[in-house]
Amino acid sequence: MxxxxxxxxxxxxxxxxxxxxxxxxxxxxxxxxxxxxxxxxxxxxxxxxxxxxxxxxxxxxxxxxxxxxxxxxxxxxxxxxxxxxxxxxxxxxxxxxxxxxxxxxxxxxxxxxxxxxxxxxxxxxxxxxxxxxxxxxxxxxxxxxxxxxxxxxxxxxxxxxxxxxxxxxxxxxxxxxxxADRLSSMPEEPVLALGLEPGRYWTVIARPEPENSILEIVSAFSRHPRGAKLAVLGKYEPERNAYHRAIMDAASDEVVFLGAIYDAPIVKALRFHSEGYIHGHQVGGTNPSLVEAMGAGNAIVAHGNKFNQWVAGESVAYFNCEEDLDHILGGLIGSVESIEKIKSVVACRYNKEFxxxxxxxxxxxxxxxxx
Incomplete structure (x- = not known):
């Protein structure tokens, strides 16, 4: 009409x-x-x-x-x-x-x-x-x-x-x-203000719910010293929620819980200066958080379900359990060549579809x- x-x-x-x-x-x-x-x-x-x-x-x-x-x-x-x-x-x-x-x-x-x-x-x-x-x-x-x-x-x-x-x-x-927006540059100040070093941390941006694999992600990251931080965004209430408490109990001192951040420029800066993004969503279609990480030029490690595999495409690292993710992170973090290869594939996929x-x-x- x-x-x-x-x-x-x-x-x-x-x-x-x-x-x-x-x-x-x-x-x-x-x-x-x-x-x-x-x-x-x-x-x-x-x-x-x-x-x-x-x-x-x-x-x-x-x-x-x-x-x-x-x-x-x-x-x-x-x-x-x-x-x-x-x-x-x-x-x-x-x-x-x-x-x-x-x-x-x-x-x-x-x-x-x-x-x-x-x-x-x-x-x-x-x-x-x-x-x-x-x-x-x-x-x-x-x-x-x-x-x-x-x-x-x-x-x-x-x-x-x-x-x-x-x-x-x-x-x-x-x-x-x-x-999602294509991020070509973002200021470092918001990242530094949160105690993070640009290019020396990975991000997880998701509601802390079981189907988003947050416990598996934090547990896998915390299995070994990584020489990098894991920045976790989201509202955590460990005193009220047993799942939230389990996540925080599993975290090593390299995991940083930043709380829920709704200020778009800060979130964009966190994405842009992140070395990589870990996406654990198991249910749903094309998740905005995954596409936004692709637009920020992040290396992507994602749960290996059909939804995520279509979005991120081939040659991206996929996991199905905590052990998978531990192995992937061990080979990726600190490997400039491997990370740049994934970023290149992700950029092509983003430019084509998103x-x-x-x-x-x-x-x-x-x-x-x-x-």
Whole structure:
């Protein structure tokens, strides 16, 4: 559908909003919205606000924002926000892009009203170990609901496309991965301020959950002196979480826990000056953290599942257990030739598939079919 002024129009649902401050989908929403606005689109992004009060609107960087206050926190607050955003979007007849399927059942309202809705189906959330039975059923049911209710589906990885093909036909799916900035330089000061030496540390940037292999990574790194640091980003609460406690207990004095850092320039500097990045995600599609490490020019060591193998490509080091990773790190750390070889392969792979120019261009072409 088109806006009254004749511009193609898109409403983006499913994120906490723009500017990005909370994760991969928010970053993608910001980049896509900016790109489409520059191409003459009218873009409306739904934004979750903390607190109470009526829905209000404003404009940021040419992007219209529908700001919805929600007093509840956590998953409950997200569900309330998603419902209110869907109800608001259903008042128009304009194309919607829903990022994630966690509340896909709400898309029934858009379907009934004949509003075109493209759904990015994200990862296979119901397979994550952290969820209990009720939560897993909720995500599984919404996975199915998204497949049925979306007019079109986006898979960010061939492995996700294979999963969706068990439920819908191939014509209903477009495979477009996640993108990342190419970092050509970043200041050293943020790295030095954290007590790290540029080029003398590896990074792990992930939620501390079992399916992200954090315990295996820290344990493997700590088996022997490495002559380098392992910088671990994420919120760790060892006094409340047994898994977090196990990770920290397994760490040698070469492992540095930096906490949760949401300041984008600091995170980018940490990535850029890192010798390499260890990616332990076992579940999901194209993970933003992996692509961002590739864009930063890092050597990549990743868990050897099909999702990561498609993203990082051949000639990258893959592990499936703690012993594998220990062996890989022993041969890589300090080996300039081996690290540079991996960096070269990673750079070629990134330039081919994951620059924002490629990704956003593919999204625009796909969305034009429904606008």
């Amino acid at each position: 088109t806006a009254s002024a004749g511009k193609p129009c898109l409403r983006i649902l499913g994120t906490r909003g723009v500017p990005a401050a909370h994760g991969g989908f928010e970053t993608f929403a910001e980049y896509l919205a900016r790109h489409l606005v520059s191409k003459g689109w009218r873009v409306i992004v739904y934004c979750q606000e903390d607190g109470e009060g009526p829905i209000f609107t404003d404009v940021w960087e040419g992007i219209e924002r529908v700001r919805i206050p929600v007093s509840a926190g956590g998953p409950r607050g997200t569900i309330i926000f998603d419902w209110k955003a869907t109800v608001h979007a259903a008042r128009s007849k304009e194309l919607c892009l829903t990022l994630g399927y966690n509340t896909a059942v709400f898309c029934t309202l858009l379907r009934v009203k004949g509003i075109p809705n493209v759904i990015n189906m994200d990862g296979i959330e119901w397979k994550r170990q952290k969820w209990g039975t009720v939560a897993k059923f909720w995500f599984w049911a919404n996975d199915w609901a998204g497949c049925w209710l979306g007019n079109h589906l986006v898979a960010d990885n061939p492995g996700i496309k294979d999963h969706l093909l068990t439920r819908v036909g191939e014509k209903k799916i477009t495979m477009i991965p996640y993108g 620059t924002w120019g490629v990704v956003l261009g593919e999204y625009e072409i796909m969305l034009q079919r429904f606008s």
